[in-house]
Amino acid sequence: MDDLKFGTRDKRGNWAPNKPLEVAPFWTGKFGEIGKWLVGYIWPHNTIFMLVTLAYWYFVLPEWDTMKTMSWGWGLWLYAVNAGGIFLFYGSIEFFYYIKRKQGTRFKYNHKFPADNPSDVFWFKSQNIDNFLRTFLISIPLWTLIEVFTLWCFANGYALWLSPESHWLWLAILIFLAPAIHEVHFFCGHWLIHQGALYKWIHSVHHNSINPSPWSSMSMHPVEAAFFFSEMMWHLLIPSNPFVAMFQLTSTAYGAVVGHIGFDKLELTDERAMDSHAYTHYLHHKYFEVNYGGDGVIPLDKWFGTWHDGTKEADERMKERFRKKKERANARKAANTAAE
Ligand SMILES: [Zn+2]
Ligand SMILES: [Zn+2]
Numbered sequence: 643m644d645d646l647k648f649g650t651r652d653k654r655g656n657w658a659p660n661k662p663l664e665v666a667p668f669w670t671g672k673f674g675e676i677g678k679w680l681v682g683y684i685w686p687h688n689t690i691f692m693l694v695t696l697a698y699w700y701f702v703l704p705e706w707d708t709m710k711t712m713s714w715g716w717g718l719w720l721y722a723v724n725a726g727g728i729f730l731f732y733g734s735i736e737f738f739y740y741i742k743r744k745q746g747t748r749f750k751y752n753h754k755f756p757a758d759n760p761s762d763v764f765w766f767k768s769q770n771i772d773n774f775l776r777t778f779l780i781s782i783p784l785w786t787l788i789e790v791f792t793l794w795c796f797a798n799g800y801a802l803w804l805s806p807e808s809h810w811l812w813l814a815i816l817i818f819l820a821p822a823i824h825e826v827h828f829f830c831g832h833w834l835i836h837q838g839a840l841y842k843w844i845h846s847v848h849h850n851s852i853n854p855s856p857w858s859s860m861s862m863h864p865v866e867a868a869f870f871f872s873e874m875m876w877h878l879l880i881p882s883n884p885f886v887a888m889f890q891l892t893s894t895a896y897g898a899v900v901g902h903i904g905f906d907k908l909e910l911t912d913e914r915a916m917d918s919h920a921y922t923h924y925l926h927h928k929y930f931e932v933n934y935g936g937d938g939v940i941p942l943d944k945w946f947g948t949w950h951d952g953t954k955e956a957d958e959r960m961k962e963r964f965r966k967k968k969e970r971a972n973a974r975k976a977a978n979t980a981a982e
Pocket of ligand 2: 832836845849926930
């Protein structure tokens with residue numbers, strides 16, 4: 643496909659889409675676009691996460707009697723399935739687009755591939771090995787731990803378990819709102835770990851990957867990973883059901899890859915391509931202090947002035963914000979020196 647019909651490439655070879663990013667249309671009064679937005683909301687990403695959830699529900703989760711007692715047996719089983727699932731899901735994107743490079747740099751935001759650029763910030767100087775090991779040794783074990791704890795709470799009646807027969811409408815609304823819950827949870831924690839020392843100690847690990855690839859998605863400090871997956875535990879507090887909690891978790895875990903695909907579209911045939919929805923979070927990896935949330939289902943970035951839609955105007959607004967922040971920091975420094 644000709645990616646220049648959809649965007650522009652700069653002198654260095656980095657590609658950017660022509661169309662600015664947009665938050666959900668009901669926030670901007672574009673009510674005529676809600677139908678189209680709704681289709682994109684459901685298909686394909688959330689449909690895939692729903693299918694993954696159904697697979698876990700029917701084929702992976704042990705009997706509820708077994709889950710009444712914490713034990714290594716079912717914990718390790720869940721770890722094996724989680725690790726296998728991520729290996730296949732993230733691994734196949736990595737394999738076709740980063741190892742085989744089946745579409746070269748077409749629709750690729752950053753023209754470089756991480757494997758071609760060794761760096762000292764990574765374990766073994768390799769972004770891929772570093773990101774891969776952190777995923778399987780740190781993030782997936784923490785994901786599994788939170789999953790085991792939440793299921794154990796449901797199995798023992800420590801959380802409200804609404805039956806789908808009598809509460810189908812509320813549960814359907816909750817499933818529909820799961821991406822919105824994700825966006826609020828992720829924005830708040832993510833913004834927090836961008837502040838001062840928290841960034842240095844915790845979140846810088848994830849941001850070492852300025853040019854992310856699928857394995858970067860779960861490359862996190864343990865504190866960040868624990869926060870990230872704890873999103874599932876909202877369903878222990880609100881009246882819900884373990885199936886909805888599992889949907890929240892699988893869309894968080896399998897969905898983490900979305901922002902780190904690195905390509906705007908994944909070509910399926912010569913004429914057809916799938917939108918990746920990766921640009922919002924790609925801009926976050928590029929500029930750090932913009933787009934703390936997601937695609938704008940709940941547009942917190944817009945409300946707090948940190949939204950970057952990829953346009954020159956957004957670039958100017960961002961630079962102005964950074965300049966003011968620097969001025970404030972300098973003024974504080976000057977005041978401290980004067981007080982000494
Ligand atoms: Zn990221
Ligand atoms: Zn960040």
